[in-house]
Amino acid sequence: MNQVGLQLFSIPLEEEIGQGADLAALIVRDFELVDGDVMVVTQKVVSKAEGRVVSVIDDDQESFDALVRSESRRVLRRRGTLSITETHHGFVCANAGIDRSNTNPGTVTLLPADPDRSARRLLHQLQHLTGCRLGVIITDTFGRTWRSGVTDVAIGVAGLRPISDLRGTTDYNGALLQATEICIADEIAGAADLVKRKDGRTPFVLVRGIDSCHLGNGSIEADVVRGYDSDLFR
């Protein structure tokens, strides 16, 4: 009686990801992809594969702060060792997305220089290997204003329009819908997090059943990062 709308799959990965790792090859080895699948990839392995890893001295907060600033356009808030900054991509997040978890001791990962481009590269490789029409989302874990807890969001996308634009769509009474631009990329990113293991060993999540109307060209930086003029809280 229950009709499946969406399915999410993850598979623990044994390999350590290093610079130059072939993520597409690992994905097609572990997942049977079909047309319309969306592959969600955690930022950590993309950054490692792209060599976006730098050494840090433990407990040297001053040099860590300098690194955060070098990855940021602007510092919005600061409390203790936590800085909320705006990255060069326009993301507002903790410590410019620089993360010590699930990295080798004494190292941190930086965000990919251009996560949309990282997603496009991976998408092209996956499409070449499988012949399928796919989407790719690269995710990271961000905090939010006003609500406790972090959620995974999309920092890069390819093959998928991140915003579902329902402007002009009517409800069942024929009235125009109000909240009409839905960030499905962030909803997919958060959904994928629900099947991840927190030890970092499930960097890939396959999402099956996304309406194929959402496949197409898109960009997180262009479509989701809110411009200053439309942002009431920047």
Next chain:
Amino acid sequence: MNQVGLQLFSIPLEEEIGQGADLAALIVRDFELVDGDVMVVTQKVVSKAEGRVVSVIDDDQESFDALVRSESRRVLRRRGTLSITETHHGFVCANAGIDRSNTNPGTVTLLPADPDRSARRLLHQLQHLTGCRLGVIITDTFGRTWRSGVTDVAIGVAGLRPISDLRGTTDYNGALLQATEICIADEIAGAADLVKRKDGRTPFVLVRGIDSCHLGNGSIEADVVRGYDSDLFR
């Protein structure tokens, strides 16, 4: 080869929901629930069933604004006809969550007075009808700072701890995880939105496969609404 982690189901509902509607009866009629299932219910039908519907005069912005203020503690921002307010529950959202879409002409819905309590009531009814251990999440659609597009978030919860607290958990190198309080309730809410139809005809989404470690007592107002002292942006 693909191992299912999470499945989401929705079923179009034909009935119009009015005051006093028995949501639990409609759910068990349409879904075969099993232990561990989480039922995601859109705010609109909860508000209608609870009679949280008021008449408004079309194009009378002044009385609409007064209604928004009466549902709010505080107005944070205002642009055109849009007010970003903090509701009496502590939610920060557009127009205090008052919505004209998918309501009868000349009416709007208000948020449930106590969405956690609404979720608890529905949970008890569902558990009574099915004998299953379940979770319930009531969702609404909110905008966010810094990122375009809206996403569905949890405004009420029962039978599920909305925050997955991994503080003290280590990564695969034995280092303490950094982003350790994950708002799985919001991730589930957003995931459920991906299988909804925007005409409002799929108010119920069944989420199957959430780790049973997350079942338990929880509250959005107590656990997710961020206190002023821990909020860097209020």
